[in-house]
Amino acid sequence: MANFTRKKAVVVLQDGTTFWGRSVGLEGSSTGEICFNTGMTGYQEIFTDPSYYGQLMVTTNAHIGNYGVKDDEVESDSIKIAGLICKNFSFDHSRVGANNSLLKYFEENGKLVISDVDTRALVRHIRSKGAMNAIISTETDDLEALKALLNEVPSMEGLELSSKVATTEAYYFGDENATYKLAVLDLGVKRNILRHFANRGCYMKVFPMDTSLEEMKAWAPDGLFISNGPGDPAAMQNTVSIVNDMVNSGYPVFGICLGHQLIAISQGLNTYKMHQGHRGINHPVLNILTGKGEITTQNHGFVVSMDAVEEHAEIELTHRHLNDDGVQGIRLKNKPVSSVQYHPEAFPGPHDSEYLFDQFVEQLKQSKS
Numbered sequence: 001m002a003n004f005t006r007k008k009a010v011v012v013l014q015d016g017t018t019f020w021g022r023s024v025g026l027e028g029s030s031t032g033e034i035c036f037n038t039g040m041t042g043y044q045e046i047f048t049d050p051s052y053y054g055q056l057m058v059t060t061n062a063h064i065g066n067y068g069v070k071d072d073e074v075e076s077d078s079i080k081i082a083g084l085i086c087k088n089f090s091f092d093h094s095r096v097g098a099n100n101s102l103l104k105y106f107e108e109n110g111k112l113v114i115s116d117v118d119t120r121a122l123v124r125h126i127r128s129k130g131a132m133n134a135i136i137s138t139e140t141d142d143l144e145a146l147k148a149l150l151n152e153v154p155s156m157e158g159l160e161l162s163s164k165v166a167t168t169e170a171y172y173f174g175d176e177n178a179t180y181k182l183a184v185l186d187l188g189v190k191r192n193i194l195r196h197f198a199n200r201g202c203y204m205k206v207f208p209m210d211t212s213l214e215e216m217k218a219w220a221p222d223g224l225f226i227s228n229g230p231g232d233p234a235a236m237q238n239t240v241s242i243v244n245d246m247v248n249s250g251y252p253v254f255g256i257c258l259g260h261q262l263i264a265i266s267q268g269l270n271t272y273k274m275h276q277g278h279r280g281i282n283h284p285v286l287n288i289l290t291g292k293g294e295i296t297t298q299n300h301g302f303v304v305s306m307d308a309v310e311e312h313a314e315i316e317l318t319h320r321h322l323n324d325d326g327v328q329g330i331r332l333k334n335k336p337v338s339s340v341q342y343h344p345e346a347f348p349g350p351h352d353s354e355y356l357f358d359q360f361v362e363q364l365k366q367s368k369s
C-alpha cells in the first residue's frame with residue numbers, strides 16, 4: 001500500500017520533539033515510555049513480551065512484518081507493547097508457516113502502529129536525551145492537545161506494572177510426570193523461560209505474584225524461580241518481602257531480569273533507572289566465573305547499582321556487561337541463589353546463555369538427591 005493512501009501520524013516526545021509518519025491499521029492515540037530494540041529479527045516475540053508492558057516500541061530493523069506472525073512464536077497471549085513505531089511496515093508477508101499478517105495481528109490486539117518514521121533520527125534522539133514518555137497518534141495533529149494528554153502519563157520510575165500482566169490464578173506448565181517440580185513466581189513471565197525448564201525435565205506451577213512462600217511450599221517443589229516482568233522493581237516492596245522469604249528458604253532459587261533485580265533489592269542492594277535501557281539481541285556479557293564472553297538478549301530499563309554489589313559480604317558478582325560494565329548477574333555466597341539481568345531464554349536472540357538453565361536444573365537435581 002502506498003504511503004499517500006495512508007493518514008499522517010505523529011510521535012510527540014515529552015521534551016516536545018515531534019516525528020512524523022503514517023498510520024498503519026487502527027486509528028487512535030497511545031502513550032507510554034518510548035524505547036527502542038535493535039534486534040534484526042524476532043519482532044513477534046518482542047511485541048508479546050510482558051516486560052514491555054506500558055512501552056512504545058521503536059524498532060531499528062529496516063523491515064517489520066515481512067515474515068508475518070506464527071501462533072506458537074509468542075511470549076504471552078497478546079501484544080504487550082503500548083504501540084509500535086517503525087520505518088518500513090510490510091503489508092505483505094512471505095513465510096512458510098505464518099498464520100497471520102502483522103497488520104491483522106495488531107488490529108486483533110487493538111494496538112496502534114505507525115510507520116514511515118525516521119527511526120534512525122528518533123533513536124539517536126532518545127539515546128542521547130534518555131528515556132522519556134511519548135504519545136503516538138493517527139487521529140489528530142493537534143500537538144497541544146497531544147502534549148496535554150502526554151503530561152498526564154506517569155513516569156516509568158516508581159511504577160509497579162507486574163500486576164497488569166501476571167497471572168491471577170495459578171496454572172501448570174510442562175509434563176506432570178517430569179523429574180523436577182519448579183514453583184514459578186509470575187511477575188510477567190516469558191513463555192520461553194517455561195519452555196526451557198520444561199525441556200529440561202521440570203514440571204511447573206506458575207503462581208500469582210502475591211503468593212506466599214508457604215503456599216508455594218505446600219506444592220512440594222524442588223526449587224523456586226522468580227520471573228521477568230515490567231515496571232520499576234523499587235516500587236514492589238510487597239514482592240520483595242516474598243522474594244526475601246524465597247531467598248532464605250533453603251531451596252535453589254533462580255531469577256531472571258525483574259526477578260534478578262528483586263533478589264538484589266531483597267539483599268539490601270539498590271536499583272536505578274538507566275539513562276537508556278538495554279534492548280536488543282547482541283549485548284556482550286562476561287561470565288566472571290569462567291572468563292568466557294556470551295552474546296545475550298536484553299530488555300531492561302533499570303539496573304542493580306554496582307557500588308553496593310562490590311561491598312556486599314554475601315553477594316558475588318558473576319556477570320558484567322562489556323559495553324557499560326553494569327551488573328548482569330549475581331549469586332549468593334552461602335545460599336543456592338543466583339540471578340541474571342539478561343535473558344538466557346532468548347526468543348528472540350542467541351543461545352549462548354542456555355547453560356544457566358542447565359546449571360539451575362543441576363542444582364535442583366542435587367537438592368532432590
Ligand SMILES: NC(=O)CC[C@H](N)C(=O)O
Pocket residue numbers: 051227228229230231232233256257258259299300301302303
Ligand atoms: N525484562 C524485564 O524483566 C525487565 C525488568 C524491569 N522492568 C526493567 O525494565 O529493568
